[in-house]
Amino acid sequence: MELRSEFVLLLLLLALLLFSALSTNTPEQRKRDVNITIANLTIIKAPLPKYCSYTIEAKGLFWENSLNNVSFKIFANGTLVKSIIMNGINGEYLCKDNRILLYTYYPSDALGVSRYMLLENMSVKWEKEFPSFTLPKFYINGTLILIKHGDMEKNVEPCLIWLDFESGKVGRKFCHEFPSDILDVKLTNKGVYLTTSDGFLIWIHKEGVKQTFVDRIDGIILGARMRIIIENNLIHVSYSFANERGESKRGECIFTSKLIKIRCEKS
Numbered sequence: 493m494e495l496r497s498e499f500v501l502l503l504l505l506l507a508l509l510l511f512s513a514l515s516t517n518t519p520e521q522r523k524r525d526v527n528i529t530i531a532n533l534t535i536i537k538a539p540l541p542k543y544c545s546y547t548i549e550a551k552g553l554f555w556e557n558s559l560n561n562v563s564f565k566i567f568a569n570g571t572l573v574k575s576i577i578m579n580g581i582n583g584e585y586l587c588k589d590n591r592i593l594l595y596t597y598y599p600s601d602a603l604g605v606s607r608y609m610l611l612e613n614m615s616v617k618w619e620k621e622f623p624s625f626t627l628p629k630f631y632i633n634g635t636l637i638l639i640k641h642g643d644m645e646k647n648v649e650p651c652l653i654w655l656d657f658e659s660g661k662v663g664r665k666f667c668h669e670f671p672s673d674i675l676d677v678k679l680t681n682k683g684v685y686l687t688t689s690d691g692f693l694i695w696i697h698k699e700g701v702k703q704t705f706v707d708r709i710d711g712i713i714l715g716a717r718m719r720i721i722i723e724n725n726l727i728h729v730s731y732s733f734a735n736e737r738g739e740s741k742r743g744e745c746i747f748t749s750k751l752i753k754i755r756c757e758k759s
Contacts, residue, residue: 533725533749536679538630541588550583562596574614602643618660630679642673650674675718682749687718704751711735
């Protein structure tokens with residue numbers, strides 16, 4: 493009887509050890525094993541101010557005069573109140589209160605110039621130029637966050653630029669150290685997360701910048717996608733690359749908000 497009890501206890505002990513070993517394979521257990529604290533991570537919606545009380549027409553004039561110009565015409569109640577020509581191929585605009593931001597750019601041209609002009613009560617308040625294909629992505633608390641696109645083949649580094657909407661002054665600027673392009677950007681309560689075409693995940697926050705390498709493919713990169721998905725307070729990076737040899741690489745990595753890697757899986 494005593495031997496049978498000891499045998500039962502031994503079986504229970506083995507079962508507990510097996511359960512413990514299996515449970516370490518779960519993401520939750522792995523997070524506890526490396527002492528990771530999962531902070532609350534939420535996406536901040538910061539849409540661009542596109543509503544205008546004026547009617548604005550932007551028209552490229554290249555085919556009319558063989559020059560890279562964009563004509564902006566601003567109408568109030570059907571009456572033309574302002575006409576401006578800016579250098580570029582494409583033209584767009586943003587509006588905030590009595591201010592209109594006009595901007596032009598060369599699509600997908602990392603060696604082109606993007607031009608910005610702010611009108612306040614129909615008078616030019618400031619003008620600014622940025623190298624490369626530079627477009628606004630977010631508007632938050634009076635600040636525009638611009639993406640300056642880069643290019644690996646043309647040796648151009650991508651940047652994020654914080655631009656004060658009212659004054660036109662650059663408040664902060666981050667440029668990736670390697671020629672590449674920005675593939676995805678997420679604005680959160682912990683800072684800005686972005687991915688680059690050379691395989692990096694980058695976190696820009698109040699105290700500085702942190703980056704980690706995710707993956708990439710050898711050879712000449714012809715196609716790259718690195719999508720950022722924020723789920724359950726974690727950062728998922730779903731990626732795919734293709735090169736000139738017809739090869740491809742796909743996978744997903746999961747990180748904490750401080751870019752501590754939890755796991756990666758290739759597909």
